[in-house]
Amino acid sequence: MTDHRTALATVEAQLDAFNAGDLDAFAATYADDAVVTGVSPSAIVGSDELRAFYGPRLANPDLSCVIEETVLFGDRWVVAREQVVNAGIPTETIATFDVVNGRIARASMLKG
Known part of the structure; x- marks a missing residue:
């Protein structure tokens, strides 16, 4: 699948899906072989692991995210x-x- 959204629009779509608790829309912003680090003890690799990890989290009505600032490089x-x-x-x-x-190919989170 080729999607011509800009990088910023993709990240915004990911955020919107996260806040809506929409696992399908959230997963659709990630590449099938995406790698996510910094949210679990080991890397999350691929759609199945992404869905397994984020499914319960997105079902939590007390979980949300606000992006306060973004910077685009390239x-x-x-x-x-x-x-x-x-x-x-x-x-x-x-x-x-x-x-x-x-689509997000790699994501890394560093928590304060």
Whole structure:
């Protein structure tokens, strides 16, 4: 699948799906072989692992995320300063996204 969204639009679509608790829309913003680090003890690799990890989290009505600032490097790298809120407790997170053909190929989260 080739998607011509910009990197920033892809990250925004991922955020919207996260906040809506929409696992299908969330997973659709990631490449089938995407790698996500920094959210679990080991890397999350591929669609099946992504769905297994995020499914229960997106079902949590007390979980949300706000992107406070983004920086675009080139046409595919996005760095975002986020506040992830769970049960009213915010955690500052720095997230990096490598977006290729409108889908996130790699994402890394560094929690404060």
